Structure formats: structure tokens, C-alpha cells
Amino acid sequence: MKYIQSTGNQSVKNWKKLQTKKGRSRQNKYLLEGWHLVNEAIKANKNILEIMATTTVFEQTSTQNLWPEEIERFEISDEVAHQLSATPSPQGVFATVSLDDELKISPTSATGAWLFLDTIQDPGNVGTMVRTADAAGFSGVVLSQGSVDMYQPKLVRSMQGSQFHIQLVEGDLREWTAAFKKNHFPVFGSELNEQARRYDQVGRHEDFALVMGNEGNGLSQEMLSETSMNLYIPLTGQAESLNVAIAAGILMFKLRA
Amino acid sequence: MKYIQSTGNQSVKNWKKLQTKKGRSRQNKYLLEGWHLVNEAIKANKNILEIMATTTVFEQTSTQNLWPEEIERFEISDEVAHQLSATPSPQGVFATVSLDDELKISPTSATGAWLFLDTIQDPGNVGTMVRTADAAGFSGVVLSQGSVDMYQPKLVRSMQGSQFHIQLVEGDLREWTAAFKKNHFPVFGSELNEQARRYDQVGRHEDFALVMGNEGNGLSQEMLSETSMNLYIPLTGQAESLNVAIAAGILMFKLRA
Numbered sequence: 001m002k003y004i005q006s007t008g009n010q011s012v013k014n015w016k017k018l019q020t021k022k023g024r025s026r027q028n029k030y031l032l033e034g035w036h037l038v039n040e041a042i043k044a045n046k047n048i049l050e051i052m053a054t055t056t057v058f059e060q061t062s063t064q065n066l067w068p069e070e071i072e073r074f075e076i077s078d079e080v081a082h083q084l085s086a087t088p089s090p091q092g093v094f095a096t097v098s099l100d101d102e103l104k105i106s107p108t109s110a111t112g113a114w115l116f117l118d119t120i121q122d123p124g125n126v127g128t129m130v131r132t133a134d135a136a137g138f139s140g141v142v143l144s145q146g147s148v149d150m151y152q153p154k155l156v157r158s159m160q161g162s163q164f165h166i167q168l169v170e171g172d173l174r175e176w177t178a179a180f181k182k183n184h185f186p187v188f189g190s191e192l193n194e195q196a197r198r199y200d201q202v203g204r205h206e207d208f209a210l211v212m213g214n215e216g217n218g219l220s221q222e223m224l225s226e227t228s229m230n231l232y233i234p235l236t237g238q239a240e241s242l243n244v245a246i247a248a249g250i251l252m253f254k255l256r257a
Numbered sequence: 258m259k260y261i262q263s264t265g266n267q268s269v270k271n272w273k274k275l276q277t278k279k280g281r282s283r284q285n286k287y288l289l290e291g292w293h294l295v296n297e298a299i300k301a302n303k304n305i306l307e308i309m310a311t312t313t314v315f316e317q318t319s320t321q322n323l324w325p326e327e328i329e330r331f332e333i334s335d336e337v338a339h340q341l342s343a344t345p346s347p348q349g350v351f352a353t354v355s356l357d358d359e360l361k362i363s364p365t366s367a368t369g370a371w372l373f374l375d376t377i378q379d380p381g382n383v384g385t386m387v388r389t390a391d392a393a394g395f396s397g398v399v400l401s402q403g404s405v406d407m408y409q410p411k412l413v414r415s416m417q418g419s420q421f422h423i424q425l426v427e428g429d430l431r432e433w434t435a436a437f438k439k440n441h442f443p444v445f446g447s448e449l450n451e452q453a454r455r456y457d458q459v460g461r462h463e464d465f466a467l468v469m470g471n472e473g474n475g476l477s478q479e480m481l482s483e484t485s486m487n488l489y490i491p492l493t494g495q496a497e498s499l500n501v502a503i504a505a506g507i508l509m510f511k512l513r514a
Contacts, residue, residue, distance in 0.1 A: 134494040134495060236394030
């Protein structure tokens with residue numbers, strides 16, 4: 001096992017670069033931080049390339065026994081852990097996961113409940129929606145082109161490992177919408193418009209998609225006209241709108257759970 | 258009107274200090290940023306002490322005509338605006354609001370729907386829950402001692418002005434819970450426990466409280482034993498839990514809206 005003390009080490013520099021989209025796409029992997037995510041990745045049998053952990057972590061032998069032997073291990077100094085970490089008090093355990101084996105499911109073969117995210121920008125919102133979709137028993141989430149990159153560090157933190165439970169794909173939402181409609185699966189849009197159907201007048205569904213739009217602008221007119229039906233959540237107070245992740249949570253649990 | 262060009266100016270330093278709890282409590286005011294929040298504060302007839310805006314903003318005379326004349330105005334340089342702003346591209350309009358006239362409602366006189374937040378730490382979560390409570394027609398939100406400070410800048414941003422629509426108070430949740438129960442208003446706890454009542458088996462309520470617990474630990478055993486009934490949201494997927502703001506949104510819209 002290699003011990004890395006200095007933050008100037010080339011491996012450390014490469015891991016740091018995984019915080020950027022360019023770095024992830026060049027190295028074709030992304031970074032996980034913390035016990036929960038690393039364990040979830042192992043449980044899900046993901047293609048883990050490297051595990052990096054501090055001396056303190058390696059001394060807890062019970063935990064490293066759970067790590068598959070074939071994964072390359074690096075012992076890192078606390079200084080390196082701080083360098084790689086996004087939090088002020090890192091747990092001292094990291095892993096890199098290959099982006100190679102990411103499932104490339106086709107829109108025509110998808111079944112179950114799906115969440116389509118149309119150009120959503122905030123990584124915390126996207127991550128929380130993926131986690132909520134997982135909790136509500138959804139099959140997957142499709143991010144449109146022009147959305148935040150799906151392995152952005154803050155997004156990965158907010159997902160809390162849900163990317164290992166459900167399918168997470170980038171795709172063309174028009175293509176996905178067309179495929180679902182061809183399969184006679186309803187595609188529900190969401191809008192702040194009392195002309196749309198009240199969300200609580202729609203029952204539980206098996207195979208369908210729910211489309212959520214951009215934080216500032218909502219769903220585009222183009223998407224709204226391609227959906228099978230548009231839903232709205234009546235707001236009885238004075239707030240003009242709901243946070244997109246909250247609206248998605250209310251709709252997902254109504255339609256599915 | 259005073260023009261402030263330098264970030265070294267004492268007024269600028271004082272406004273900057275409003276980013277900290279100590280600064281807010283010493284100066285007894287908090288800072289708003291952006292058109293939406295400043296306009297909402299004016300619409301709600303809040304005690305606005307100062308408006309600070311860039312030269313560009315002041316040149317848009319139509320907007321400043323909407324600002325009550327008695328409010329002290331400062332023209333600030335773009336540099337000062339950047340100094341005060343929490344965003345990379347500030348809109349160049351700020352205000353300070355007095356904390357003096359904050360409503361001190363007593364637990365025994367509160368009616369309608371209330372959200373009790375027990376030691377919740379993340380300002381984004383608290384702000385989003387206040388905004389959702391507003392959207393769902395709640396009367397107010399009580400933050401327990403030990404929660405994040407309610408005029409913390411990120412919290413103020415996430416509330417999107419909902420503090421001007423509903424009541425926002427800091428209080429002792431045991432006292433509030435006792436007062437509601439004495440008034441025969443149910444107090445619903447929330448827990449991840451199938452022993453609790455399924456949330457979708459509970460109907461709409463008029464006067465009640467919903468208690469949400471800390472992100473990591475959930476509601477304390479002590480609070481859970483003091484509530485009238487505890488609700489849980491069945492999770493059908495593999496995610497272990499929901500984000501607290503998502504769970505609160507689902508419960509609030511089920512109980513109230």
C-alpha cells in the first residue's frame with residue numbers, strides 16, 4: 001500500500017481535479033467522500049478504482065476488512081484528507097468510482113416511475129430530488145442536457161448514495177417523453193397554473209414520468225405542450241412558489257408512494 | 258442622500274457585521290439583499306431602516322419611487338455592493354430591517370397550522386421549510402433554542418420573503434407543545450418508525466402543530482413522547498431517509514393544504 005503524505009503528490013492533484021467536470025471526464029471517474037457513500041458503493045458492487053483513507057481509518061482494521069481486496073488502497077495523511085475533503089472535519093475516507101459501467105438504459109425499455117429534470121441548475125436541489133425519487137420507489141432520474149453535471153461534488157453529497165439504488169442518466173427529454181408516450185405511459189408536467197390539473201386529483205401510477213422544470217422559469221412551454229397532462233399544487237398562503245425539490249417531493253409521493 | 262464609494266467606510270463595515278449573529282443582535286437589525294426581498298419587506302410594511310443601492314439602481318427612477326420617503330437611502334459603489342453581497346452578481350439593492358417589531362405571539366394564543374423546528378441546523382433547510390409553510394397556508398414557524406439563528410443570511414435567502422407573510426418566532430418547544438395540547442390542538446411528531454401512524458391516514462386539520470426534528474438524529478425521544486401522535490412517511494425505495502425539508506413539505510401539504 002502506498003503512503004501519501006504530501007498534498008503536492010501527483011495522485012492528490014489528480015483526485016482534486018475530480019471536483020471539476022473536465023477532471024471527471026478526462027479521468028473517467030468521480031470522487032466519493034465519507035463512510036456512508038464508500039460503503040454504499042461497495043454494497044452496490046460498483047466499479048471502485050481506489051480507496052484513500054487516513055492512518056487512523058486504516059488502524060480500524062474491522063472496517064477495511066469489508067473493502068474488497070482487489071481495490072487499490074492509499075494511506076493518506078490528515079493533511080491530504082483535508083485537501084480532498086469538502087467538509088471542515090473529514091472522516092478521512094474517500095474512493096474513486098469509474099464512470100465506465102454507468103448504465104445506458106434506453107428510453108424505450110424504461111418502466112416504472114421516472115423523474116425527468118429539465119435544465120435544473122442547483123446541485124443541492126438535483127441531489128435531493130434523486131434521493132427523494134429513491135425513497136419514493138422510483139426507477140430512475142433523467143437529467144436533461146444543460147442541467148448541472150451529475151457527479152458534481154455537492155450533488156453527490158446530496159444524493160447520499162441514491163445513485164447506487166436507482167438509475168441516473170443524462171438524456172434528451174423530448175426523446176424520453178416521446179418514448180414514454182409511445183408506450184402509453186403518462187408524462188406529467190408541473191406548472192404554477194390553475195388551468196392545470198390539481199395534483200391531489202390524480203391517483204397512484206405504476207409506469208409514468210414526472211417532469212420538473214428549471215428553478216427560475218419552471219417548465220418550458222415546449223415541454224408543457226409535450227406532456228400528457230400538467231399538474232399543479234394549489235398554494236393557499238402568500239408564497240409565490242415552492243422550492244423545486246419540495247414540489248417534486250410532494251408530487252412524487254402523491255403519484256407513486 | 259449619502260454616497261459611499263469605499264468598502265472601508267464605517268457604515269459598510271457595520272452592514273457587513275450583520276452577517277454574524279453577534280452583529281445582528283448588537284445592531285438589532287438584519288440585512289436583505291435583492292429586489293424581491295426588499296420589495297416584499299416594503300409591501301409587508303416592515304420597519305425598514307436603510308436602503309442601499311448602486312448608482313445604476315438609483316437611475317431607474319421608477320423603482321425608487323416605490324420606496325417610502327422616510328427610509329434613509331445610501332447610494333453605494335459597485336465595489337461596496339460586491340462587498341455586501343452573498344452572490345457573485347449582485348442586483349445592487351439592499352435594505353436593513355429592524356428586529357424590534359418582531360411579533361412576540363404567545364403559545365396560548367396561537368391558532369391555525371404551526372411548524373415546530375427542533376434544533377435544526379442547516380439554514381437552507383430551515384429557510385425552505387419556512388417558505389413551504391407559507392405556501393401551505395401555515396400561520397407560523399417556531400424555532401427551538403439551539404436551532405440556527407433565524408436571520409442568518411443563507412436562511413433569509415431561502416425564505417424568499419416568507420418571514421413577511423407568516424409568524425417566525427424562537428421559543429421553547431415544550432412550552433408550545435403543552436399550550437397546544439391544552440387548547441386541544443393536536444401536535445404531530447414525525448419519525449422513521451412503522452409503529453407510528455402512516456401520514457396518509459391522517460386527514461386535513463385546522464389548528465395543529467407539526468414538529469420536525471434534527472437532520473441527523475430526528476426528533477428526540479423526549480419530544481416524541483410529548484406529541485399527540487407521531488406520523489411516518491413509508492419509504493418504498495432503498496433510501497434510508499428523506500431530507501428534513503422534503504419530509505416537512507410532504508407532511509405540511511397532507512395535513513393542511
